[in-house]
Amino acid sequence: MNANFFFDRAVKSLDRFQYDKALKYFRKAVEYEPDNPVNHCNVAGILSEMGDYKGSNEVLQHILHKVDSSMTECHFYMANNYANMGLFEEAEHALVTYLEEDSAGQFLDEAQELMELLHYELNRPTKVNRIKSREGxxxxxxxxxxxxxxxxxxxxxxxxxxxxxxxxxxxxxxxxxxxxxxxxxxxxxxxxxxxxxxxxxxxxxxxxxxxxxxxxxxxxxxxxxxxxxxxxxxxxxxxxxxxxxxxxxxxxxxxxxxxxxxxxxxxxxxxxxxxxxxxxxxxxxxxxxxxxxxxxxxxxxxxxxxxxxxxxxxxxxxxxxxxGMKVMKVSYHYHLPFEEQFKRWEQEGEMMTEEAKRNPLIRSSFFWALRHGDPHIKLQVIRTLELIADDEVRHALQSFLQEPDEDATLKDAARLVLQQLESKKNRIQDSQADIKTKEVLPDWHPDWQKVVDTAFENMDKRSDLFWKRELETLWSGFLSRLYPDIPNIRNTSGWAAALEYITAKMRGRAYTYEEVASRYGISSSTVRRYARKIDQVFENKDQSDDNFCPFTENI
CATH class of the missing domain: 1.25.40.10 (Tetratricopeptide repeat domain)
Incomplete structure (x- = not known):
């Protein structure tokens, strides 16, 4: 007679629902093999079936402390015993220990069910720092x-x-x-x-x-x-x-x-x-x-x-x-084609919404199109990424510049957007350091708006909505650097033409003073003069208050 002999007898007794005999035989198996944790677990299991939850837990604790501390499933068994005893705090502690120490995850589904029961009984969720079996x-x-x-x-x-x-x-x-x-x-x-x-x-x-x-x-x-x-x-x-x-x-x-x-x-x-x-x-x-x-x-x-x-x-x-088109091929992406999305934004007179910027489908499709789209799609994406302007955009554009086979014109556009993002970042830092450089004005006068409206009416028809917003931002930044000493704005066309010229230059579009002046009905020297004034104000942004001299003439 050995441990296996008594184990077989115990199993046969269990088949006949003779729990007392099964418990006696399992205990005999423990006597023959006291270092085998499975025998002890069988004893604990029978005690639990018989309703002796306290005795079952004493056996399980003996296993962990004296026989085999790696038998982490004992914590799960103990959690069930505690729950059956109505000791829900102790059950929660044992269950959390099981989840955080057990690497096999044999009872993960059952543990989830027990966790839901404890949530209901304790009226709070169970806090688990990590689930070892699901590490990673x-x-x-x-x-x-x-x-x-x-x-x-x-x-x-x-x-x-x-x-x-x-x-x-x-x-x-x-x-x-x-x-x-x-x-x-x-x-x-x-x-x-x-x-x-x-x-x-x-x-x-x-x-x-x-x-x-x-x-x-x-x-x-x-x-x-x-x-x-x-x-x-x-x-x-x-x-x-x-x-x-x-x-x-x-x-x-x-x-x-x-x-x-x-x-x-x-x-x-x-x-x-x-x-x-x-x-x-x-x-x-x-x-x-x-x-x-x-x-x-x-x-x-x-x-x-x-x-x-x-x-x-x-x-x-x-x-x-x-x-009568015979073949129609469409993309699997669950969003509108890029051209259609851009068209709708322009028709609605809006830039990309904050919700759209955060939309994972739109974001991931932009980055995908930057890699795999047609050249005109890539150009639209590059311009649009400036509106998202986060670290992922910077990384994507920098990686794009490292691609040896990409078109040089597209790379120039990407460099320009990166420059704009860096410039915007610097402007934010400047505004925090010096109140005079804040691009937020307390009031917006009709004369200032008239300059923007004039520019929008006369701008090159190829200029899209995003470029117009850049022009408006440039104008606001210029005025904010002069505030509160902003003189009267009288030559509306001159300022509007200068703003278009500088915005086009920032975007990499080659305009001459004469080309811009002809659209606004003014001389090229006027465009040059006002463009130079805008440049001078932005060049002076790093000067101290004492050295900063706003215009004193009526403009």
Missing amino acids: MVEHERARELLEEGKFAQAVKLLEEIVKDRPDFLAARNNLALAYYYTGRFNKAKQTIEEVLEQEPGNLHGLCNLAIFFQHEGNHEQSHRLVDMLSVTVPFHQEHLFKLATTMGILGKHDSAYSHFRRLLKDEEYNSDPSLYHYTAVAACNSGYYEAAASYWRQSKKLDPGSVIPDFYLAQLQQRKKT
Whole structure:
């Protein structure tokens, strides 16, 4: 007779619901193998089944203190016993200890249920500093959010730390590859994906990302090989199915993407998402199934009635019918095309709203278009990024300047925006140091506004809304530097022409004094004189109050 003999007897007794006998046999097994923590756990389990929660916890504490302190699941068992005894504070303490010390996570789902019970009983949420079995998961989720918000540089930094601490965390490594890709570090992205596939050759996310990377670098042989493999892949998990569907769409295999998106729509967890109906509609449209596409966009409209996106594409389908267009190709991005979005902002007479600046879809699509859009799209994006003006924008533009194959004109535009951002940053610092340089005036006189209105009426028709706002900002900054000693403004056309000339110069557009003067009906020397006055005021911004001399003449 040994421990195994009594263990078998105990199990047979349990099958017959003979708990007293089972407890006796498990205790005999402990006598034969006192250093085996499993035997002790069996005793604790039987005691708990018999309602002796206190006795069960005494055995569990003995295991942790005397037998094997690595048996962290004992804390979970103790939490359940305490809860059954109505000792909810003690149950919470044991549960938190389990979550923070257990690396296997065998009872994570059950722990979540117990946590909800404790929340109800204690009338407060349970505070858990970290979940050891999900170490890196919280950080990874934050990194994913950063990627979705277009904050790729921050995402890279966080994901690099996660991968360093957990080299086998393949999801983090896949997302790190994407973050490298979005920031233009293509070789690093490819190398990271290869590291994923070395550990797990069949990793679907890695294979999908690699196929996109091959297409980007024009490696058609490798790209076709992977596409052939992915085309016959039928994922079981919905997350894998979504990844494959989007990848096939990006690779131009719209029929395959359409099939996968339709499968996703049959899942109740996904079929209430308006963006998924948009993706399905795009795949249908790009495959030539226009009636089906219209149906999916109408469903997207029902789920997201406030969105203008479905209406825009439905109108495009109607236009296709009228014009007899045979093929209509659209983007999978769940937002309006760039040209349409810019047009609407201008028609509404507004700049990009704060909400739009924070919108992760818009931000990430801007950064994507900066890398992969057509030249005219890239130019529009570069100008628009000046309105967002945060550290991610600076990093994106600086990375853009390092691309050897980018057009020189686009790089000049990017440099100009970076200069504007730096200038704006300096102006903010100046305003904090010297009240005279504050670009906020207590009153705005009609004569000052008349200069702006005159400029808007006469400006080059190629000047967009963003340029007009820059001119208005320049005028406000000029006046604020003179305040409170601002003289009368009389030559409205002269000031307006000078403002247009300087704004164009700041934007890299080559105007002559004569060209600007002709639009305003004044002499070129007048434009030059007023432009020089504006320049002089801004050049003097670093002088002290004692050395600063505002104009004394009537202007």
